[in-house]
Amino acid sequence: MTDAIIRDLGEGLIIRHPTSEDAEALAKFNKEIHSEDEWDAKGLEDWTLDLISGESPTVGLGDFTLVEDTRTGEIVSSCCLISQTWSYEGIPFKVGRPELVGTKKAFRRRGLVRQQMDILHQWSEARGQLVQAITGIPYYYRQFGYEMVLNLGGGRSGYKTHVPKLNGDQEEPFTFREADKADIPFLMDTYNHGCQRSLVYAVWNKHLWRYELTGKRQYNLDKRDLYIIEDVAGQPVGFIGIPPLKWGSNSVLMVYELATGFSWSAITPSVIRFLWQIGEKLSEAQNHPKSGLG
Numbered sequence: 001m002t003d004a005i006i007r008d009l010g011e012g013l014i015i016r017h018p019t020s021e022d023a024e025a026l027a028k029f030n031k032e033i034h035s036e037d038e039w040d041a042k043g044l045e046d047w048t049l050d051l052i053s054g055e056s057p058t059v060g061l062g063d064f065t066l067v068e069d070t071r072t073g074e075i076v077s078s079c080c081l082i083s084q085t086w087s088y089e090g091i092p093f094k095v096g097r098p099e100l101v102g103t104k105k106a107f108r109r110r111g112l113v114r115q116q117m118d119i120l121h122q123w124s125e126a127r128g129q130l131v132q133a134i135t136g137i138p139y140y141y142r143q144f145g146y147e148m149v150l151n152l153g154g155g156r157s158g159y160k161t162h163v164p165k166l167n168g169d170q171e172e173p174f175t176f177r178e179a180d181k182a183d184i185p186f187l188m189d190t191y192n193h194g195c196q197r198s199l200v201y202a203v204w205n206k207h208l209w210r211y212e213l214t215g216k217r218q219y220n221l222d223k224r225d226l227y228i229i230e231d232v233a234g235q236p237v238g239f240i241g242i243p244p245l246k247w248g249s250n251s252v253l254m255v256y257e258l259a260t261g262f263s264w265s266a267i268t269p270s271v272i273r274f275l276w277q278i279g280e281k282l283s284e285a286q287n288h289p290k291s292g293l294g
């Protein structure tokens with residue numbers, strides 16, 4: 001049963017799981033609460049629909065809570081718990097990731113998120129998740145026991161002038177093609193090899209790779225378009241992942257890994273040139289100014 005009431009909060013408010021019939025309303029809710037512009041809204045819509053579609057290996061309808069105002073039938077607050085496996089120095093452990101936490105303005109500061117976090121934490125404990133991790137408002141989640149622990153983001157950015165040029169008639173030494181299911185063993189080997197640089201990393205099995213390649217809607221905020229980097233002989237040397245939506249005016253490279261024995265300094269100029277080309281395409285399609293990459 002995914003539509004059973006989880007808690008009755010009184011005054012017409014109930015916490016329940018969504019059903020598939022709530023999909024559009026929940027996507028609309030998340031767009032309204034979380035998006036900053038039209039493309040962000042599209043990304044949130046696709047992300048929400050994907051998360052509750054039942055296709056994702058790590059989350060489904062039963063992992064969402066929503067607060068319904070039964071007097072109007074509207075969703076006034078919602079969040080979800082994404083279940084993942086991370087590794088600490090090679091030792092896997094389960095992690096629960098609360099996501100898409102939001103409350104409609106008129107219903108804020110009434111403890112609706114506090115109630116739902118409590119439920120998510122119970123689910124997380126019951127699943128044997130040792131850790132909960134959240135990427136959100138830095139101070140807000142401290143009241144629920146969260147502390148700053150891991151770096152979330154960071155990177156380098158540049159402008160057109162920084163894109164390395166090929167010399168004269170030099171041919172591009174590395175080329176890029178969209179990854180497909182047949183590349184999964186290569187993606188997994190290469191990713192796992194790259195993880196050895198990190199004390200903590202997310203464990204990705206073949207189901208997650210398959211879902212990334214074939215399961216997500218086009219503009220899912222959480223999607224990475226994966227490309228295989230090949231040398232002139234057509235041998236795969238690494239891969240990259242680019243979000244299908246620009247981040248403001250930037251085209252972003254979120255994932256970049258090379259197979260054992262290949263040189264970052266030899267391949268990176270080609271990666272930057274390719275990222276710039278993708279940025280130009282996205283810019284045209286998504287109507288952002290053509291200014292940066294990051």
Ligand SMILES: CC(C)(COP(=O)(O)OP(=O)(O)OC[C@H]1O[C@@H](n2cnc3c(N)ncnc32)[C@H](O)[C@@H]1OP(=O)(O)O)[C@@H](O)C(=O)NCCC(=O)NCCS
Binds near residue numbers: 077110111115
């Ligand atoms: C942040 C947000 C999710 C809080 O939702 P909410 O339902 O109002 O939260 P709650 O009332 O359950 O908050 C729990 C506690 O935090 C306090 N609180 C709520 N919003 C707060 C804020 N902006 N700053 C500081 N404290 C806040 C509440 O007073 C409450 O404390 P109390 O129970 O001791 O009174 C909501 O404001 C929101 O949707 N914001 C826009 C979307 C967003 O930023 N989401 C988070 C993305 S990470």
